[in-house]
Amino acid sequence: MDIKEINALLHQKKYKEVHQLTLDSNPVDLAELLNELEKEERGLCFRLLEKDKAAEVFSYMDNDIRKALLKTLSSQNVAELFEEMYVDDAVDFLEDMPSNVITNLLDNVDMKTRNQINQLLHYSKDSAGSIMTVEFIELYPTMSVKQALDKIRRVGIDSETVYTCYVVEKRKCLGIVTAKDLMIHDPETKIESLMKKEFIYAHTHDDREDIANKLRKYGLIAIPVLDAEGCIVGIVTFDDAIDVLTDETTEDMQKMAAMMANDKPYLSTSVLQHAYNRIGWLLILMLSATITGSIISRYEHAFEVLPILVSFIPMLMDTGGNCGSQSSTLVIRGLAIDEIKFKDIWKVLFKEFRVSLVVGCALALANGLRIFFIYKDLSLAIVVAVSLMATIVIAKIIGCCLPILAKKLKLDPAIMAAPLITTIVDTCSIMVYFSIATIIFKI
Amino acid sequence: MDIKEINALLHQKKYKEVHQLTLDSNPVDLAELLNELEKEERGLCFRLLEKDKAAEVFSYMDNDIRKALLKTLSSQNVAELFEEMYVDDAVDFLEDMPSNVITNLLDNVDMKTRNQINQLLHYSKDSAGSIMTVEFIELYPTMSVKQALDKIRRVGIDSETVYTCYVVEKRKCLGIVTAKDLMIHDPETKIESLMKKEFIYAHTHDDREDIANKLRKYGLIAIPVLDAEGCIVGIVTFDDAIDVLTDETTEDMQKMAAMMANDKPYLSTSVLQHAYNRIGWLLILMLSATITGSIISRYEHAFEVLPILVSFIPMLMDTGGNCGSQSSTLVIRGLAIDEIKFKDIWKVLFKEFRVSLVVGCALALANGLRIFFIYKDLSLAIVVAVSLMATIVIAKIIGCCLPILAKKLKLDPAIMAAPLITTIVDTCSIMVYFSIATIIFKI
Numbered sequence: 062m063d064i065k066e067i068n069a070l071l072h073q074k075k076y077k078e079v080h081q082l083t084l085d086s087n088p089v090d091l092a093e094l095l096n097e098l099e100k101e102e103r104g105l106c107f108r109l110l111e112k113d114k115a116a117e118v119f120s121y122m123d124n125d126i127r128k129a130l131l132k133t134l135s136s137q138n139v140a141e142l143f144e145e146m147y148v149d150d151a152v153d154f155l156e157d158m159p160s161n162v163i164t165n166l167l168d169n170v171d172m173k174t175r176n177q178i179n180q181l182l183h184y185s186k187d188s189a190g191s192i193m194t195v196e197f198i199e200l201y202p203t204m205s206v207k208q209a210l211d212k213i214r215r216v217g218i219d220s221e222t223v224y225t226c227y228v229v230e231k232r233k234c235l236g237i238v239t240a241k242d243l244m245i246h247d248p249e250t251k252i253e254s255l256m257k258k259e260f261i262y263a264h265t266h267d268d269r270e271d272i273a274n275k276l277r278k279y280g281l282i283a284i285p286v287l288d289a290e291g292c293i294v295g296i297v298t299f300d301d302a303i304d305v306l307t308d309e310t311t312e313d314m315q316k317m318a319a320m321m322a323n324d325k326p327y328l329s330t331s332v333l334q335h336a337y338n339r340i341g342w343l344l345i346l347m348l349s350a351t352i353t354g355s356i357i358s359r360y361e362h363a364f365e366v367l368p369i370l371v372s373f374i375p376m377l378m379d380t381g382g383n384c385g386s387q388s389s390t391l392v393i394r395g396l397a398i399d400e401i402k403f404k405d406i407w408k409v410l411f412k413e414f415r416v417s418l419v420v421g422c423a424l425a426l427a428n429g430l431r432i433f434f435i436y437k438d439l440s441l442a443i444v445v446a447v448s449l450m451a452t453i454v455i456a457k458i459i460g461c462c463l464p465i466l467a468k469k470l471k472l473d474p475a476i477m478a479a480p481l482i483t484t485i486v487d488t489c490s491i492m493v494y495f496s497i498a499t500i501i502f503k504i
Numbered sequence: 505m506d507i508k509e510i511n512a513l514l515h516q517k518k519y520k521e522v523h524q525l526t527l528d529s530n531p532v533d534l535a536e537l538l539n540e541l542e543k544e545e546r547g548l549c550f551r552l553l554e555k556d557k558a559a560e561v562f563s564y565m566d567n568d569i570r571k572a573l574l575k576t577l578s579s580q581n582v583a584e585l586f587e588e589m590y591v592d593d594a595v596d597f598l599e600d601m602p603s604n605v606i607t608n609l610l611d612n613v614d615m616k617t618r619n620q621i622n623q624l625l626h627y628s629k630d631s632a633g634s635i636m637t638v639e640f641i642e643l644y645p646t647m648s649v650k651q652a653l654d655k656i657r658r659v660g661i662d663s664e665t666v667y668t669c670y671v672v673e674k675r676k677c678l679g680i681v682t683a684k685d686l687m688i689h690d691p692e693t694k695i696e697s698l699m700k701k702e703f704i705y706a707h708t709h710d711d712r713e714d715i716a717n718k719l720r721k722y723g724l725i726a727i728p729v730l731d732a733e734g735c736i737v738g739i740v741t742f743d744d745a746i747d748v749l750t751d752e753t754t755e756d757m758q759k760m761a762a763m764m765a766n767d768k769p770y771l772s773t774s775v776l777q778h779a780y781n782r783i784g785w786l787l788i789l790m791l792s793a794t795i796t797g798s799i800i801s802r803y804e805h806a807f808e809v810l811p812i813l814v815s816f817i818p819m820l821m822d823t824g825g826n827c828g829s830q831s832s833t834l835v836i837r838g839l840a841i842d843e844i845k846f847k848d849i850w851k852v853l854f855k856e857f858r859v860s861l862v863v864g865c866a867l868a869l870a871n872g873l874r875i876f877f878i879y880k881d882l883s884l885a886i887v888v889a890v891s892l893m894a895t896i897v898i899a900k901i902i903g904c905c906l907p908i909l910a911k912k913l914k915l916d917p918a919i920m921a922a923p924l925i926t927t928i929v930d931t932c933s934i935m936v937y938f939s940i941a942t943i944i945f946k947i
Contacts, residue, residue, distance in 0.1 A: 085702050089722050214688040221725065223684055224667055240683055241666055245657040259528050277750065279532050280743035282664065282725065299742050300723035306746070307720065310753050311837050314760075318833035318922065319826050327838045328848060332855060336862035339830050343823060343867055350822040351874075354815035361811040368804045371814050372797035375930055378821060379793040380786060383762050383923050387782050390761035394754050395770045405771060412775060419779035424786055431794075479761065479922055480826045487818055 062086055064097050071102050080109045088114060092121035095130075104133040116145030120154070125329055127154060131166070140169035147219070148174070149194035149301065152181040156191065181295075189272045190265040192305060193286045193295030198226040200252050202235060207248035209238070221298045225283045228256045232292040234285055236260060262287050265294060272297055273305040274399060313397060317390070317478035319346060346484050353378075353487045360495040363504045369436070370498055373445050374491070380424065381452040381490040382483035388413050388460030389482050393474045396464060406465050410458065417457035421450040444498045451497075452490035459485055505529055507540050514545050523552045531557060535564035538573075547576040559588030563597070566772055570597060574609070583612035590662070591617070592637035592744065595624040599634065624738075632715045633708040635748060636729045636738030641669040643695050645678060650691035652681070664741045668726045671699045675735040677728055679703060705730050708737060715740055716748040717842060756840060760833070760921035762789060785923065792927045796821075796934050803938040806947045812879070813941055816888050817934070823867065824895040824933040825926035831856050831903030832925050836917045839907060849908050853901065860900035864893040887941050894940075895933035902928055 062082050070079050083091060083106075091110070095103050095118065107130060110118060119127060119142060131139060143151050143166070155163050155178065163182070167175050177195050184190025196218045200209050213223050224240040236256035246255060262285045263272045276284050276299055283298045312322035319342035323330060330338075357374075364370045392409060395401030401409060429446030433439060460482050464474035498504070505525050513522050526534060526549075534553070538546050538561065550573060553561060562570060562585060574582060586594050586609070598606050598621065606625070610618050620638050627633025639661045643652050656666050667683040679699030689698060705728045706715045719727050719742055726741045755765035762785035766773060773781075800817075807813045835852060838844030844852060872889030876882060903925050907917035941947070 087702070087704070087722065210687055213684075217688065220667070220682050220684045221723075223687075224663070224725075239663050240687065241656075241663045244653055244666070244683065244687065245660065259530070261530065277743075277746045279530065280664075280746075282667075282742075299725075299746070300720075303720045303723075303742070303746060303749070306749070307841060311841070314757070314833050314837050317757075318829045320830050320833075326843045327834050328844065328851060328855075332858040332862065335855070335859045336866075339827075339859070340863055340866050343826055343830075343863065344870060346826055347819055347823050347867060347871060348874075350819040353818035353822075357818070358812065358815040361814075364814065365808065365811060368808060369801065371804075371807065371817075372801040374814075374817060375796035375800065375821060375934070376790055376793040378818060379796075379923075379927060379930065380790045382825070382926070383786055383789055384782075386761045386922065387763050387786075390757050390763075391770050394757050398750060398754070400769045401771065408771060412771075412778070415775040416778045416782070419775065420783055420786060423779075423783050424790060427787060428790060431791075479829065480822075483825070484822060487822065491818070 062090075062094070064094060067094065067098070067106060068102060071105055076105075076109055079106060083110055083114065088117040089121050091118045096123050096126055100129065100133075103130060108134075108138075112141060113145050116142055116147075120146055120150035123326065123329055124154070124157075136169050139166055140171075143167065143170045143178070144174050147194055148177045148181060148196060149192060149295075151178050152191065155182060156186055184265060187269050188265060189263045189267045189269055189286050189297060190295070192269050192272070192301050193265075193297045194222060194301075195295045196222055197283075197285075197293075197296045198223050199229045199293075200226050200238060202228055202230060202251070202253040202256070204252045205248060206243050206246050206250045206252070206255070209243055209252055210248070213240075213243075221282060221300060222296065225281075225285075225296070227285055227293050227296070228252055229293060232290075234262070234287060234291065234293040237285070260285070263297065264288070269305050270309045273302040273309070276302040277306065278399070310397075313393070313475040316473060316475035317393065319343065319478075319480035342480065346480055349484045350487065353484075353491050356488060356491050356495070360499070363495055363499055363502075366504050367498070367502060369441070370495075373448075373494070376428070377445075377448060377452055377490050377494055378483075378487050380449060381456045381486040382479065384417070384420065384453045385456035385460035385482035385486045386479035388416075388457045389464055389478050392461050392464045393478060396468050396474050401465070403465060403469050406462070409461050409465065413457045413461040414454070417454040420457075421453035424453065425450040440501050444494070444501050448490065448494040448497050451493045452486065455489045455493070456482070456486040459489075505533075505537070507537060510537065510541070510549060511545060514548055519548075519552055522549060526553055526557065531560040532564050534561045539566050539569055543572065543576075546573060551577075551581075555584060556588050559585055559590075563589055563593035566769065567597070567600075568772055579612050582609055583614075586610065586613045586621070587617050590637055591620045591624060591639060592635060592738075594621055595634065598625060599629060627708060630712050631708060632706045632710045632712055632729050632740060633738070635712050635715070635744050636708075636740045637665060637744075638738045640665050640726075640728075640736075640739045642672045642736075643669050643681060645671055645673055645694070645696040645699070647695045648691060649686050649689050649693045649695070649698070652686055652695055653691070656683075656686075664725060664743060665739065668724075668728075668739070670728055670736050670739070671695055672736060675733075677705070677730060677734065677736040680728070703728070706740065707731070712748050713752045716745040716752070719745040720749065721842070753840075756836065756918040759916060759918035760836065762786065762921075762923035789923055789927050793930065796927075796930045799931060799934050799938070803942070806938055806942055806945075809947050810941070810945060812884070813938075816891075816937070819871070820888075820891060820895055820933050820937055821926075821930050823892060824899045824929040825922065827860070827863065827896045828899035828903035828925035828929045829922035831859075831900045832907055832921050835904050835907045836921060839911050839917050844908070846908060846912050849905070852904050852908065856900045856904040857897070860897040863900075864896035867896060868893040883944050887937075887944050891933065891937040891940050894936045895929065898932045898936070899925070899929040902932075 226238045228236045236258045237260045238256050242255050261279050265288050283296045285293050286295045288294050315322050321338040323338050425446040429442040433442040463477035467474045467477045669681045671679045679701045680703045681699050685698050704722050708731050726739045728736050729738045731737050758765050764781040766781050868889040872885040876885040906920035910917045910920045
């Protein structure tokens with residue numbers, strides 16, 4: 062099924078064929094197709110979907126397109142859509158909207174769904190509460206396996222959310238039972254005797270990235286979310302965790318490249334939004350770079366005497382920037398996936414110091430020899446080589462320390478990445494370079 | 505349970521207590537604990553684990569530590585360990601070892617396990633084949649739900665791998681049945697009538713990152729892997745897919761910071777290995793930066809007349825580098841998570857061009873005014889502002905095009921990141937800057 066085929070069928074008013082085609086299609090693929098259709102055809106095609114399929118397809122579509130699509134639906138259709146959607150997907154969509162729009166949209170939605178949605182909308186956007194679903198299987202310790210299976214049959218929510226069931230007494234979570242346990246045990250077995258009492262859980266206000274990392278670390282299908290009293294209020298499933306990990310990594314990369322984090326896809330972000338996300342840091346870094354410039358002006362007399370000195374500035378600055386960026390990237394990533402912790406700061410520092418010595422020697426030697434053979438000037442070769450060595454050591458030390466310190470200060474380590482490190486290292490390396498040059502050449 | 509407690513118990517020879525403590529512990533946590541223990545205590549503690557728990561704990565431990573640990577085990581123990589381990593975990597561990605070591609290790613392992621391991625070892629390290637497990641539930645179309653549940657009970661592999669079952673006839677995969685279907689349908693229902701014939705699958709030689717992305721996109725618990733004839737040979741589960749996504753992102757980030765990709769954790773990589781991973785690119789980039797240096801030397805007469813020109817070099821270079829790095833980061837990430845495709849190249853180019861105009865105007869204006877007010881020199885302000893504008897446009901265009909072109913040429917887009925882009929943009933910006941300066945100041 063491709064976009065041309067659908068467009069042709071819609072224009073020939075062959076709605077039954079379109080409906081038939083959508084029946085066997087994967088909702089993710091359908092969502093992609095709807096994203097690409099023109100506005101009119103999209104509305105038409107969407108209304109041809111079966112109710113529950115429509116809700117699933119809707120939850121995979123792009124945000125802007127969803128907003129536009131909603132406007133073309135009757136308030137009754139909107140209500141049905143939200144009732145069919147999984148609550149966490151509905152919340153994910155509504156989260157960024159002004160509250161009066163949300164109220165309007167939920168106007169005709171049944172009381173139970175509306176309450177569930179409103180409850181989840183109260184959690185802050187980065188918390189476990191905001192990505193959890195309230196649809197999960199609650200069992201009681203006194204139930205038998207047969208009763209548990211009956212309940213799953215009755216409740217009938219989607220697969221991932223039934224594969225781990227939660228044993229609850231007075232709303233407190235006592236343990237977990239996997240679907241596999243239910244499948245392989247005798248129907249008369251009591252849930253109490255099957256349940257695992259030691260289990261991994263999260264709290265509603267935990268950071269969503271931490272939850273996702275926990276799910277990844279322990280390879281879980283779902284993780285229960287408990288409130289302050291230890292009562293289970295929802296679960297986070299692996300598919301949402303994967304999305305969180307992907308989004309957080311994208312945000313980290315954006316911050317590491319001196320941009321404000323933006324969770325919209327690249328192509329659907331407007332030019333002005335793109336510009337807005339980038340200008341702030343560029344301005345700050347540009348003005349900081351003028352510090353390096355003013356240091357250079359202080360040494361005008363040096364390069365008036367020896368203009369060749371200027372031509373090594375790009376090499377020193379770039380190498381310093383690259384070295385610092387290597388160290389900071391490794392540390393930022395290590396912190397993000399919990400491989401590096403604050404207590405490792407001395408280990409990291411010592412390691413980076415030794416690495417910088419090895420790398421520094423290799424690069425200083427290569428460049429020193431190159432300069433010596435080209436310019437036949439030993440002093441010049443030494444000045445550049447020593448400055449390079451010092452730059453590399455400084456760059457690696459700054460590059461590895463700042464992200465760890467940022468983490469300790471509860472700042473985002475991703476900010477301490479290449480652009481900022483480069484600017485700091487530039488200033489240091491230019492100072493070192495001209496100091497050494499003025500001493501050795503007695504300028 | 506913490507490391508001090510375990511050490512104390514081991515030294516007091518309270519082995520039963522240690523064994524008892526490990527029974528309720530999560531294998532991931534146990535693996536972390538064993539990683540931290542000293543060599544002798546580690547061997548002791550490991551031998552106190554139950555056989556199946558030991559195999560699971562082993563699969564979560566660090567590679568170097570596992571190698572050392574194996575040397576302390578009897579060949580009988582080693583054989584039992586590999587027989588208990590999931591085949592994909594065993595392969596994951598053995599993959600990097602020389603073949604004679606593998607042969608030795610598998611010497612006492614039973615024929616079936618050895619054959620399974622050897623079969624998987626044949627797939628290249630980046631393929632779906634190398635991360636799949638051969639343990640999955642095969643059903644036949646004529647089976648009833650009851651027979652299917654009996655089979656799951658009999659085979660008894662771990663949870664994730666039983667939640668999607670594969671309906672097979674003459675080794676060809678006809679469809680899938682979820683565990684939920686089995687749980688909610690009447691025991692006499694035929695599998696044939698339950699199975700979903702449209703399903704997402706992968707091929708053995710597909711890139712492991714593509715598989716992981718497919719699993720993420722469709723939110724699947726597992727994906728079947730088919731060989732060239734359409735026969736099912738294994739499955740990839742979501743937990744392995746998450747690990748692949750995490751590793752691939754880490755590798756991308758390393759490449760984006762001009763390092764060779766390295767899948768070992770930061771702290772357990774040796775200093776020399778770290779240095780080796782970093783020196784190559786640093787040397788290439790350092791020597792490339794000398795091109796910029798030699799362009800500067802060509803304009804020696806310009807800054808002999810007007811030394812102040814030199815002091816704007818860092819600002820121009822840094823801003824160009826940052827602008828290029830912003831664009832390339834967004835595009836590289838977009839390509840990695842399939843948000844941007846080759847066909848979007850003109851859209852991306854046009855978007856970046858417009859963004860560069862907005863950003864360029866803002867930065868040029870800010871800097872032009874700053875220079876005009878500080879130096880009271882309109883020509884200087886214009887030279888710097890125009891150069892800055894040109895640098896930003898060039899940086900954004902190069903930054904967005906190179907990763908997309910790299911992808912088209914089957915190179916890794918991550919190489920076309922900040923460091924390389926910066927070096928290229930530096931050369932361009934310095935050329936533009938001095939050309940404009942010599943024209944306006946008639947030097």
